[in-house]
Structure formats: C-alpha cells, structure tokens
Amino acid sequence: MKRAMWRKGVVSLLSVAIINLGLVGSAAGAIVDTETLVTSNRNADMAIVRAQLDREEVRQQLKELGVEASSVESRIASLSDSELHQLAQNMQNAPAGGDLLAIIGVTFVVLLILELVGVIDIFKQVPR
DSSP: OHHHHHHHHHHHHHHHHHHHHTTOOOOOOOOOOHHHHHHHHHHHHHHHHHHHHTSHHHHHHHHHTTOOHHHHHHHHHTSOHHHHHHHHHHHHHSOSSOOHHHHHHHHHHHHHHHHHHTSOOOSOOOOO
C-alpha cells in the first residue's frame, strides 16, 4: 500500500515536470539602434560627472584655480563618449582622501631621508 502511494507521488511529480518543460517562455528580440544605447550611456556618464562637479567644495576649488563654471560645462559637453565615460569612471573610483598606501609610503621615505641626513634619530641603536 505504501509503495503504491510512493509510486503514485513520483509519477505525479514527473508528470508535472514534463508538462512544465513544454511551457517554457520565449524571449522576444528586436533591433536596437546604436544611438539609443550610446545616448543612454552618455546621459548616465554626464549625470555622474555633473553630480561630482555640483558639489560645493569642487566648485570652490575650481573658483580658486580661476576656472569659470561656463567653461567647465562647455568643455564637458565637447568630450567624446569614450572620454566622458573614462572621466565618469575615474570620478567614481577615485578615493576620497587619496591613496592611503601612497601616503604611508611617502611618509616612510621622508622619515628615512631625515634619518640618513641626521636631522632626526628614529632608528636608535639599542645597547647590548
């Protein structure tokens, strides 16, 4: 009796699985023109660059360097798609405070030079 119920359950499960194999959904495809893809990527990259340039500290730094906002906008608009994409990627991937390992390395080199010149005495010899 138990074996018959087990067999009936397995047959039911396999029947449902076989029926579902025939009901696989199909995907529709269409031709997408290049302008649609390029424009959307350019607009996304432009939004990333403008979001970074609209920050107050960036505007202040540009003003201190003598760069006008209208000049920045015209230069960004004249960038090619690949240049704009590269700029957007660089802005997203740039560390906020600089590269920590580079700062540690430069500090070590400066301390080493000061030690060799005799200005400071960091690496003291321990008496034996």
